[in-house]
Amino acid sequence: MIDRIKHAVPVGLVSAALVSFTSRSTSSPPPGDGPAAVAAPSRTIAQGEQDAAPLARLVGTVWKATPLDEPSHDTPLSGARVTHLMTGQWTTTGRQGEFRLPDSEVRTALFGPGCIIFNDAGEELTDDGIGSSELNFRATNEPDRAQVSAFYWINRAYEFTRDVMGDQLEYLPTRVNADGPGNAFWDGFALVLPRSGDGSPNTAYSDIVVHEYGHAVDARLGGIRDWPYSEGFGDALAILVTEQPIVPRRFPGAMRDASTCVSWKEYENWNKDKRIEYRWEVGRVYSGFVWQLVQGLKSSGVPEPMLVAKRLVLGAAVKNPKDIPDAVYLSFVAADDDGDLGNGTPHFAQLAAAADSRDIPRPRRRDEK
Numbered sequence: 001m002i003d004r005i006k007h008a009v010p011v012g013l014v015s016a017a018l019v020s021f022t023s024r025s026t027s028s029p030p031p032g033d034g035p036a037a038v039a040a041p042s043r044t045i046a047q048g049e050q051d052a053a054p055l056a057r058l059v060g061t062v063w064k065a066t067p068l069d070e071p072s073h074d075t076p077l078s079g080a081r082v083t084h085l086m087t088g089q090w091t092t093t094g095r096q097g098e099f100r101l102p103d104s105e106v107r108t109a110l111f112g113p114g115c116i117i118f119n120d121a122g123e124e125l126t127d128d129g130i131g132s133s134e135l136n137f138r139a140t141n142e143p144d145r146a147q148v149s150a151f152y153w154i155n156r157a158y159e160f161t162r163d164v165m166g167d168q169l170e171y172l173p174t175r176v177n178a179d180g181p182g183n184a185f186w187d188g189f190a191l192v193l194p195r196s197g198d199g200s201p202n203t204a205y206s207d208i209v210v211h212e213y214g215h216a217v218d219a220r221l222g223g224i225r226d227w228p229y230s231e232g233f234g235d236a237l238a239i240l241v242t243e244q245p246i247v248p249r250r251f252p253g254a255m256r257d258a259s260t261c262v263s264w265k266e267y268e269n270w271n272k273d274k275r276i277e278y279r280w281e282v283g284r285v286y287s288g289f290v291w292q293l294v295q296g297l298k299s300s301g302v303p304e305p306m307l308v309a310k311r312l313v314l315g316a317a318v319k320n321p322k323d324i325p326d327a328v329y330l331s332f333v334a335a336d337d338d339g340d341l342g343n344g345t346p347h348f349a350q351l352a353a354a355a356d357s358r359d360i361p362r363p364r365r366r367d368e369k
């Protein structure tokens with residue numbers, strides 16, 4: 001069943017993965033054989049029982065930046081299912097990895113509302129412990145770290161986009177340590193994150209995971225209409241989540257730096273050349289706009305600039321832009337508070353400066369020359 005999901009992902013919907021897990025859970029042996037926490041029974045914890053149980057925590061080792069940098073140990077993991085082995089009760093870890101279950105053996109897996117990890121290189125990770133103790137995915141090798149890191153970053157992206165996405169990408173199937181080094185992608189159903197090889201690091205890290213998640217978001221918000229926008233939107237999402245401009249960091253041949261200026265005028269006829277590298281290149285016009293918007297909001301002293309930028313970028317995304325200039329226009333619309341762009345909008349100056357920095361056409365105030 002799992003193999004079918006792994007190797008025939010393009011067909012079906014996210015729910016297919018859930019159906020598959022549900023059927024496995026009813027037919028699988030008691031916890032103790034393989035990744036049984038994934039096949040958790042369905043009884044949740046009553047509030048009274050939760051309050052009585054001690055607070056425990058789930059953490060793990062993840063690639064906070066890239067696999068070529070020091071990993072970050074004991075990172076709280078939210079959104080993971082933890083199952084009490086005696087009773088089958090289960091719960092999902094909170095923002096700081098916290099959970100409450102009766103104080104005896106429990107098992108956790110990289111499975112939850114944000115995503116379901118499938119490991120193409122072997123079995124999926126699980127971790128056992130006592131309900132009152134700390135559970136820790138001490139991933140010590142590349143295939144294990146890739147699983148924990150992908151889970152961590154997808155949950156970050158899931159939380160970041162939840163306001164606009166609702167449950168549209170819940171339980172997102174994610175294949176890690178896949179063959180074909182270097183080429184991570186969204187296949188319309190699952191995220192596919194290859195292992196290292198051919199000079200490329202494992203792709204299950206911050207910038208790449210969030211970028212690919214961006215394609216999934218774009219696809220669910222009315223479909224991918226324009227590849228340069230989709231690439232730029234993925235990069236913009238990675239920039240907003242990681243708060244730095246390079247996507248993907250330390251990845252030979254594919255790094256895009258949104259802080260360096262590129263002009264839309266150079267690229268407006270991009271569709272004469274549809275090489276994928278070119279899509280990324282054109283996408284830099286949009287990610288550059290977003291990067292510049294963040295800088296402008298920060299330097300103007302706007303409170304919570306990252307949150308404002310997120311609201312404007314996702315506010316445009318939900319309207320399913322047809323191309324990069326349309327996305328920029330729709331971010332003005334998202335900022336507007338009175339149905340009239342001609343009299344300006346909140347953050348108009350920062351939006352205008354960001355658009356102008358990349359020569360992107362934009363709305364004008366009536367009092368502008």
Ligand SMILES: [Zn+2]
Pocket residue numbers: 211212215230231234
């Ligand atoms: Zn992409």
